[in-house]
Amino acid sequence: MGTKRQITEYLDIDLEKELWCCNRCGYVLISARENYKKGCLVYIRKDLNTIYNSPVKGPFGFAPDPTWAMLVEFYCPGCGTMVENEMLPPGHPVTYDIELDIDKLKEKHLLSGTDKQAKK
Amino acid sequence: MRPDPQKMLQWIKPSPPTDKELECMKLLQPGDYEIYTEKLNNFLLESKEVFLKLGVSSMLRSGDLVTGIYTPTGDMVAAWCGTYLHAVVGQIPIKYIAETWINEPTVGCKDGDIFYLSDPLYGGIHNCDQIVVMPVFNDGELIAWTNAAVHQPETGACEPGGMPLTAKTRHDEGMLLSPIKIGENFKLREDLVEMCVNLISRAPRMQAIDMRARLSAADRLRGRLVTLAQEKGNDFVKGLFRRIIIEAEEGTRHRIKEWNDGYYRGVTFVDIVGEKHRLVRNFLTLHKEGDQLTWDFTGTSPETDSPQHCMPHALAANVAIHLMSYSFHDLPVSAGIFAPMEWIVPEGCMFNPHFEAAQSNSAPSCHGAMTLGNICMSKLMFDSPQRELVAAATGNTGVGVLVSGTNQWGVPISDFLAFGLNTEGHGARLDMDGVDAYGFSHCPTGRAPDIEDIENEFQFFNLVAKLSRDSGGFGKYRGGSGTEVIYVVNYVDYALYNSHVKGSKIRNCMGLFGGYPPPTLPGIEVKNTNIWEKLKRGDKDIPTGAVQLISERTIQGDYEIGSIFKKVHIMKNGDLWVIFSGGGGGYGDVLERDPGMVMEDLRKEVISRWTAENIYHLAYDHETLEMDEEKTKQLRQKEREDRISRGMTWDAFEKEWSQLRPAEEILEYYGSWPDGRKTREIIRM
Numbered sequence: 011m012g013t014k015r016q017i018t019e020y021l022d023i024d025l026e027k028e029l030w031c032c033n034r035c036g037y038v039l040i041s042a043r044e045n046y047k048k049g050c051l052v053y054i055r056k057d058l059n060t061i062y063n064s065p066v067k068g069p070f071g072f073a074p075d076p077t078w079a080m081l082v083e084f085y086c087p088g089c090g091t092m093v094e095n096e097m098l099p100p101g102h103p104v105t106y107d108i109e110l111d112i113d114k115l116k117e118k119h120l121l122s123g124t125d126k127q128a129k130k
Numbered sequence: 131m132r133p134d135p136q137k138m139l140q141w142i143k144p145s146p147p148t149d150k151e152l153e154c155m156k157l158l159q160p161g162d163y164e165i166y167t168e169k170l171n172n173f174l175l176e177s178k179e180v181f182l183k184l185g186v187s188s189m190l191r192s193g194d195l196v197t198g199i200y201t202p203t204g205d206m207v208a209a210w211c212g213t214y215l216h217a218v219v220g221q222i223p224i225k226y227i228a229e230t231w232i233n234e235p236t237v238g239c240k241d242g243d244i245f246y247l248s249d250p251l252y253g254g255i256h257n258c259d260q261i262v263v264m265p266v267f268n269d270g271e272l273i274a275w276t277n278a279a280v281h282q283p284e285t286g287a288c289e290p291g292g293m294p295l296t297a298k299t300r301h302d303e304g305m306l307l308s309p310i311k312i313g314e315n316f317k318l319r320e321d322l323v324e325m326c327v328n329l330i331s332r333a334p335r336m337q338a339i340d341m342r343a344r345l346s347a348a349d350r351l352r353g354r355l356v357t358l359a360q361e362k363g364n365d366f367v368k369g370l371f372r373r374i375i376i377e378a379e380e381g382t383r384h385r386i387k388e389w390n391d392g393y394y395r396g397v398t399f400v401d402i403v404g405e406k407h408r409l410v411r412n413f414l415t416l417h418k419e420g421d422q423l424t425w426d427f428t429g430t431s432p433e434t435d436s437p438q439h440c441m442p443h444a445l446a447a448n449v450a451i452h453l454m455s456y457s458f459h460d461l462p463v464s465a466g467i468f469a470p471m472e473w474i475v476p477e478g479c480m481f482n483p484h485f486e487a488a489q490s491n492s493a494p495s496c497h498g499a500m501t502l503g504n505i506c507m508s509k510l511m512f513d514s515p516q517r518e519l520v521a522a523a524t525g526n527t528g529v530g531v532l533v534s535g536t537n538q539w540g541v542p543i544s545d546f547l548a549f550g551l552n553t554e555g556h557g558a559r560l561d562m563d564g565v566d567a568y569g570f571s572h573c574p575t576g577r578a579p580d581i582e583d584i585e586n587e588f589q590f591f592n593l594v595a596k597l598s599r600d601s602g603g604f605g606k607y608r609g610g611s612g613t614e615v616i617y618v619v620n621y622v623d624y625a626l627y628n629s630h631v632k633g634s635k636i637r638n639c640m641g642l643f644g645g646y647p648p649p650t651l652p653g654i655e656v657k658n659t660n661i662w663e664k665l666k667r668g669d670k671d672i673p674t675g676a677v678q679l680i681s682e683r684t685i686q687g688d689y690e691i692g693s694i695f696k697k698v699h700i701m702k703n704g705d706l707w708v709i710f711s712g713g714g715g716g717y718g719d720v721l722e723r724d725p726g727m728v729m730e731d732l733r734k735e736v737i738s739r740w741t742a743e744n745i746y747h748l749a750y751d752h753e754t755l756e757m758d759e760e761k762t763k764q765l766r767q768k769e770r771e772d773r774i775s776r777g778m779t780w781d782a783f784e785k786e787w788s789q790l791r792p793a794e795e796i797l798e799y800y801g802s803w804p805d806g807r808k809t810r811e812i813i814r815m
C-alpha cells in the first residue's frame with residue numbers, strides 16, 4: 011500500500027506523489043490536486059435504453075428522455091473499471107465532486123508524531 | 131411579525147448553555163444520564179403509540195410523524211423519529227412563542243395552554259404539516275415543551291390534497307396558521323377547532339380527529355415529563371436536557387474532525403415546476419474544515435411562480451434526515467448535532483424564496499437536495515471510521531398520490547394513498563444491496579399501510595401491489611427495488627386523483643462510485659375498462675404487473691402512457707392507473723457484482739433476463755438458470771476492453787460535450803445555463 015490512501019471505492023491518492031490512482035489496477039490517473047475525472051476515459055451514453063431496457067418507447071418510459079438527460083461514464087484507462095458516472099442534461103458541466111485539501115491530508119498521514127508536535 | 135428566514139435557520143442550532151444549566155448537570159450521578167435518556171425515549175415511544183392509535187389520516191397511520199421534547203428555550207432534546215425533519219423544525223415555533231407570546235399580555239403562556247401552527251414562515255415545513263406545541267410546567271416553572279406533528283393531506287387550498295400544483299402564491303394554499311393559542315386548561319377551544327374544520331371542508335372528519343390525536347400525543351408526553359420532574363426535581367431535568375445536547379454536540383464535532391478536509395460537490399436535477407415538465411437544478415458544495423461542516427446551496431435554480439419552494443430551515447431539516455439516520459445515527463436526536471454546521475442558502479433561489487411564494491410542495495421540492503446530502507456525506511465518510519455508513523441515494527421520488535371525493539361510506543375524503551410513499555427503494559450500500567421497498571424518504575421508519583385497510587377505507591381496489599422489476603439502480607450492490615401499484619376506482623361513480631411523483635424525464639436519485647441511478651418512471655392510465663367483467667368471469671389473463679398490463683393489454687380500454695406526474699382529474703368507476711415508487715441508487719461497478727447475486731435477482735425476478743445479460747454480462751443456461759462462471763468472466767473482460775476502446779480522453783470529451791445543450795423550452799425556469807443564476811423577476815399577484 012505504501013503511502014496510498016483509499017478515498018473512494020475505486021480511487022486511491024498516492025500521498026507522496028500527490029496522484030489519483032486506480033484502486034484496482036494502480037493506474038495513475040492525474041494530479042491529486044485536479045478533478046480525477048479528467049484522468050479517466052469518458053463515454054457519453056446518449057441512448058439510455060442501453061441501460062434501462064424500456065418496454066415503453068417515446069417521450070415517457072423507463073429510460074430518461076435523451077433531450078433531458080445523458081449518462082457520462084468515467085472509466086479507468088488501465089482496467090476499464092467504471093470509477094463513477096453522472097446523469098446530466100446534455101452539455102451540463104461535469105461535477106468536480108471531490109476536492110481534498112491535499113496538504114492537510116499529507117499532514118495527517120505522512121508527518122511523524124514529532125513533526126506534528128513541531129508544527130503545532 | 132414573522133421571524134426573519136436567517137434567524138429561523140440559526141434557531142435550528144442549540145442556544146448556549148446557561149450557568150444554571152451547567153450547574154444542574156452536576157446533579158446527574160453516574161448512570162443517571164444513560165438511565166434517564168432511555169426513560170425519555172420510552173416516553174417518546176409511548177406518545178408516538180398514542181398518536182398512531184388515535185389518528186385517521188393515512189400518513190399518520192403509516193407512522194410518518196414525530197413527537198418531541200424541547201428545553202424551555204426551545205432546543206431539541208429528544209424526539210421519536212419518525213419524521214426527523216419535523217423534529218428539527220419543531221424548535222422554531224417554540225423559540226418564536228418563547229420570544230413573542232410568553233410576555234405578550236393578550237396571549238401569555240401558562241400550564242395547560244395548547245399552541246398550534248402550520249405556516250412555514252413561522253418554522254413549519256409546508257402548511258400540510260400541522261404541529262401542536264405544549265408547555266410543560268412543574269411547581270409553576272416552565273421546564274420543557276412537547277410537540278406532535280404530522281402531515282395532513284388537505285389544507286383547503288385551490289386543489290384537493292394539500293399540495294396544489296397550480297398555486298402561484300401562498301394565497302392559493304388554504305389554511306396557514308401562524309402559532310396561535312388554540313386551547314387552555316388542557317382543552318382545545320371548540321370555536322377555533324370549528325374554524326379549522328370549516329377551512330378543511332373537503333375532509334372535515336380528518337381535521338377534527340387528527341387535531342385531537344396530535345394533542346393527545348403531546349399531552350401524554352407532557353404528563354410523563356411532569357412526573358419525572360416531580361420525582362427528580364426540576365433542576366435534575368434541566369441538567370439532563372443540557373447534558374444530552376452537549377453529548378450530541380461533542381460527538382458530532384469529534385466525528386467531523388476525523389474526516390478529510392475539502393470540498394465535496396454534487397448536482398441533481400428535478401423535472402417538475404408547477405404543472406409543467408421543466409428542468410431545475412439543485413447544487414451543493416459541502417465544505418468540511420476542522421470540526422465544521424458548511425452546506426452551501428449556491429448554484430441552485432431561482433424561485434418560480436410554482437409551489438415547489440421551501441424555506442432555508444426546511445431545506446436544512448430535510449437534509450438532516452440523512453445526518454440523523456446515517457452519519458450521526460448513534461448520537462441523541464438533539465439540537466447539538468447542528469452546533470458545528472452552517473447553511474448558505476442564497477436569497478431568491480428555490481430554497482429561499484420571497485415570503486409571498488407558494489411553498490405547499492416544500493417537502494417534495496427538497497428531494498434533489500436530500501440526494502445531494504446523502505451522496506456528499508458518503509464521499510466524505512468513505513475514508514473515515516464511518517466507512518460502513520456509505521450508501522447511494524434513496525429513491526427520493528416522493529410518491530405523493532392524492533385522492534379525493536366521497537368514499538364508499540359516504541365520507542368526504544382527501545388523502546394520500548400511502549403505499550408507494552412508504553415503499554421507496556433504499557440506496558445500495560458499501561457492502562450490501564439497498565433494502566427493497568424500504569420506506570419513505572422523509573421517514574425511514576414509515577411503513578406501508580395494509581392493502582386490505584386501504585381497500586376498506588378508500589374507494590379503490592388494488593389490482594397489483596408488489597416490487598417493481600429492474601427498478602433499483604444497477605451496480606456492484608443494487609439499489610433497493612421500488613414498488614408498483616395498480617389502483618382501480620371501486621364502489622363509487624368517480625374519484626379525483628392527482629400525483630406529485632417526479633422522475634418521468636430525469637431522476638433526482640444518484641448512484642455512487644459507478645453505480646447507476648435508477649430508471650425513470652412513466653405514468654400509465656387505462657380508462658373505460660372491462661376489468662370488472664373479467665374479474666367476475668375469473669379470467670386467467672389478468673395482469674400481475676405494470677409491464678404486463680401495457681405489453682399484453684388483456685384488459686380492454688383506452689391506454690394512456692405519459693408522465694407519472696398528474697394534475698387533479700376525474701377517474702370513473704373501473705378506470706385504473708399505475709403508480710411506481712422509485713428504486714434506490716446503485717453502488718459500484720456492475721462488472722464487480724457477484725454473479726451468484728445476479729442469478730439470485732433473476733430467480734426472484736427482481737431483475738429481467740435482459741438486465742442480467744446486457745448490464746451484468748452474465749452467462750447462464752436459460753432453461754436451468756445455472757450460471758456459467760467462466761463465460762461470465764470472459765464477457766465481463768470483453769466489456770472492460772470495450773469501455774477502454776469507446777472511452778474518450780477528457781479533451782475529446784469536452785470538445786463534443788460542450789456543443790450539447792437541452793431544448794430552450796425546458797430551461798424556462800432553470801435560470802442562466804448552466805449555472806442556474808436568477809435571470810428574471812417573479813411578479814406575484
Ligand SMILES: [Zn+2]
Nearest residue numbers: 032035086089
Ligand atoms: Zn484501473
